[in-house]
Amino acid sequence: xxxxxxxxxxxxxxxxxxxxxxxxxxxxxxxxxxxxxxxxxxxxxxxxxxxxxxxxxxxxxxxxxxxxxxxxxxxxxxxxxxxxxxxxxxxxxxxxxxxxxxxxxxxxxxxxxxxxxxxxxxxxxxxxxxxxxxxxxxxxxxxxxxxxxxxxxxxxxxxxxxxxxxxxxxxxxxxxxxxxxxxxxxxxxxxxxxxxxxxxxxxxxxxxxxxxxxxxxxxxxxxxxxxxxxxxxxxxxxxxxxxxxxxxxxxxxxxxxxxxxxxxxxxxxxxxxxxxxxxxxxxxxxxxxxxxxxxxxxxxxxxxxxxx
Amino acid sequence: xxxxxxxxxxxxxxxxxxxxxxxxxxxxxxxxxxxxxxxxxxxxxxxxxxxxxxxxxxxxxxxxxxxxxxxxxxxxxxxxxxxxxxxxxxxxxxxxxxxxxxxxxxxxxxxxxxxxxxxxxxxxxxxxxxxxxxxxxxxxxxxxxxxxxxxxxxxxxxxxxxxxxxxxxxxxxxxxxxxxxxxxxxxxxxxxxxxxxxxxxxxxxxxxxxxxxxxxxxxxxxxxxxxxxxxxxxxxxxxxxxxxxxxxxxxxxxxxxxxxxxxxxxxxxxxxxxxxxxxxxxxxxxxxxxxxxxxxxxxxxxxxxxxx
Numbered sequence: 001x002x003x004x005x006x007x008x009x010x011x012x013x014x015x016x017x018x019x020x021x022x023x024x025x026x027x028x029x030x031x032x033x034x035x036x037x038x039x040x041x042x043x044x045x046x047x048x049x050x051x052x053x054x055x056x057x058x059x060x061x062x063x064x065x066x067x068x069x070x071x072x073x074x075x076x077x078x079x080x081x082x083x084x085x086x087x088x089x090x091x092x093x094x095x096x097x098x099x100x101x102x103x104x105x106x107x108x109x110x111x112x113x114x115x116x117x118x119x120x121x122x123x124x125x126x127x128x129x130x131x132x133x134x135x136x137x138x139x140x141x142x143x144x145x146x147x148x149x150x151x152x153x154x155x156x157x158x159x160x161x162x163x164x165x166x167x168x169x170x171x172x173x174x175x176x177x178x179x180x181x182x183x184x185x186x187x188x189x190x191x192x193x194x195x196x197x198x199x200x201x202x203x204x205x206x207x208x209x210x211x212x213x214x215x216x217x218x219x220x221x222x223x224x225x226x227x228x229x230x231x232x233x234x235x236x237x238x239x240x241x242x243x244x245x246x247x248x249x250x251x252x253x254x255x256x257x258x259x260x261x262x263x264x265x266x267x268x269x270x271x272x273x274x275x276x277x278x279x280x281x282x283x284x285x286x287x288x289x290x291x292x293x294x295x296x297x298x299x300x301x302x303x304x305x306x307x308x
Numbered sequence: 309x310x311x312x313x314x315x316x317x318x319x320x321x322x323x324x325x326x327x328x329x330x331x332x333x334x335x336x337x338x339x340x341x342x343x344x345x346x347x348x349x350x351x352x353x354x355x356x357x358x359x360x361x362x363x364x365x366x367x368x369x370x371x372x373x374x375x376x377x378x379x380x381x382x383x384x385x386x387x388x389x390x391x392x393x394x395x396x397x398x399x400x401x402x403x404x405x406x407x408x409x410x411x412x413x414x415x416x417x418x419x420x421x422x423x424x425x426x427x428x429x430x431x432x433x434x435x436x437x438x439x440x441x442x443x444x445x446x447x448x449x450x451x452x453x454x455x456x457x458x459x460x461x462x463x464x465x466x467x468x469x470x471x472x473x474x475x476x477x478x479x480x481x482x483x484x485x486x487x488x489x490x491x492x493x494x495x496x497x498x499x500x501x502x503x504x505x506x507x508x509x510x511x512x513x514x515x516x517x518x519x520x521x522x523x524x525x526x527x528x529x530x531x532x533x534x535x536x537x538x539x540x541x542x543x544x545x546x547x548x549x550x551x552x553x554x555x556x557x558x559x560x561x562x563x564x565x566x567x568x569x570x571x572x573x574x575x576x577x578x579x580x581x582x583x584x585x586x587x588x589x590x591x592x593x594x595x596x597x598x599x600x601x602x603x604x605x606x607x608x609x610x611x612x613x614x615x616x
Contacts, residue, residue: 021512155516155532156509163519163528192504196537199507201464203514204329208463210515211471214522220471224463229504 002113003036008105008305009149010090010296011097012172012266013141016227016257017205021154023097023145025301026172029090031098032308033064033105035082037113042081043068050088063099064106067130071110074126075117082110091294094176095260097142103130104146108305120147120304124162142260149304151213166213167302168221168268170254173275174296175244175282176264181237186261189233198228218254218270225255225268238263239291244282251278272297310421311344316413316613317457318398318604319405320480320574321449324535324565325513329462331405331453333609334480337398337602339406340616341372341413343390345421350389351376358396371407372414375438379418382434383425390418399602402484403568405450411438412454416613428455428612432470450568457612459521474521475610476529476576478562481583482604483552483590484572489545494569497541506536526562526578533563533576546571547599552590559586580605 009030013023043065045057059065064086072078084106092098107123107130127143140160144152150167154160209224211217235241235258244265245256252274253267265282269275279295286293317338321331351373353365367373372394380386392414400406415431415438435451448468452460458475462468517532519525543549543566552573553564560582561575573590577583587603594601 018511018515020508021515153512153515153519155512155519155528161516161531163516165519190504193501194504194507196498196500196502199502199510199537200328202507203326203511204461204463206511207326207329207461207514207518208469208471210518211461211463211473211522214519220463223469229507 003034004109004112005032005034005308006105006109006112006305007032007308008101008108008146009301010101011142011145012174012259013097013139013145014230014258014260016225016231016255017202017209018153019227019230020139020141022151022206022209023141024151024172025145025149025304026174026296027298027301028296029096031089031101031105032087033102033109034085035106035109035113038081038083040081041078044081044083046083046085048086048088051092054092055088061133063130063133064102066133067103067126068106068110070129071107071123071126075114077114080114082113091176093180093182095181095258095262095264096174096176097146097260100127100131100142100146103127104143104305106130108147112307121162123147124160145304147304149302150300153210165210166216167300168213168216168218169299170218171269171272171275171297171299173248173253173267173269173279174259174264175279176294177239177286178292179239179263181261181263186234186237189237190230191233194229201226201228221268222254225257227257231258234258234262238265240285240289241265243285247281247285248278251281253278311342312417312420313340313342313616314413314417314420314613315340315616316409316416316454317609318409319450319453320482320567321405321447321453322538322566322568324533324539324563325510325517326461327535327538328447328449330459330514330517331449332459332480333453333457333612334482334604335606335609336604337404339409339413340395340397341410341417342393343414343417343421346389346391348389349386352389352391354391354393356394356396359400362400363396369441371438371441372410374441375411375434376414376418378437379415379431379434383422385422388422390421399484401488401490403489403566403570403572404482404484405454405568408435408439408450408454411435412451412613414438416455420615429470431455432468453612455612457610458608461518473518474524475608476521476524476526477607478526479577479580479583479605479607481556481561481575481577481587482567482572483587484602485547485594486600487547487571489569489571494542494545497545498538499541502537509536529576530562533565535565539566542566542570546573548593548597549573551593555589555593556586559589561586
């Protein structure tokens, strides 16, 4: 009987000017998963901690198990099975790629236990399947950074092409305010048409941002972290968005934006101290308004899932 | 009495997915300018060759002289003047940045004769002024590559920020069909709103294209040379666009697109031989339809304007 314990990271998708195409992983928070391979077919969810009973235990409906079942089928390894214990160490529905982290943890662990038949790139479609089950759409901008670590660019969806970008040596400050912004709602308020001049501004920024990662010009990175299309609409769903942004920028943030479809907000800093100060000030401001929040501070994750 | 002779390159702007933000310079064609500095104020256009009498000789209305007059005023050097002889060695109104090349040649030559008081970056606004005089809008996507050489990204217009990207070792094939597509008309047929999903596709491609230049992955560059927004509309103004594209791609082009606002089309190749073959086949096809054309084949220009 073989067993393994793994960690998979939370991710920031829709990175400002990179709506639907740019994401990155963080070292904190993330999910932990214990898995054992068994000789009897089937994927069994033994326990889930930290989900407040919200995640389905039915293997065909749970993101983690469903994507592993697909993997086993594809590999023709339906002779074996797995027992899973998932520890959700991050909030769900927060815009931090919770379902992606779980799916990636499961696929990574299963692939390791099976003797690594697939590369990380080959695991991507299975993780996207899991994501589709959880969110109703199979976008890769959380899944890809969770799987590869670092900054990942989804160059195109059809055919699926992922580019791993250079990883900036920066600190990411995350604040998850305890308000409810379902992914589906956040998608529905976005307009289907945008002004060409705004699109041009956006592609100047995303092109500049990619350049800044290759040249390690983090001031340029900051100047490119502007979103004239999605943020003006989605930020109205997030309490005190403009005031939090002002606090972060006032503390030296290179840029500030919505993580995924929110309500978590993120900012990037050169200085860990400034990042911490910014998080504390934002949290104190929300506290005064009676809004609880979680805060996280870490470097950009470079490894994706790891064996613990 | 000091004099100088300079060359400034033609440029490809609106590089496929980089509408309004991405341009590059070519070694051929380009403009030549002879200039002498004189002790009497005023900029005098002694002669213009190759313009079929179309360019104004009035110094206040000519792109070259007007931008030099601005420069002298800004520098407080209205005590001196210049005599100019311009040799247009490229077609005008062709989508090859003809007015930019002339303006850049003039400013570069004047700056040299004055003892280089300004950097190339500092010359950019004066060149944009000249461009505005010629085209009715002060876009920088022809001017910047003509001035700096290579691939240039206009990260933003307000404030103006230009990023010089790595220069690919590729061959550019240009074909200018002798049909009339005024810049103003080409601008007017573009819709002011675009689908968000198309904008997302476009920014995935521009981000991937920038990445490909840093990693010298020219196959990726080719996969990113797709324009789902402007090309479908503007290509209808260019005779045999789809057939020319098919010929170029069939000969191994990495990508194919409209140069500036047309009617010139460009394609990028790894092989000079394939580029030449493609140009000859396209030209032969247009000949059969009674459409004359100019063809040019060169590497990407790395230097911008040079002293001859």
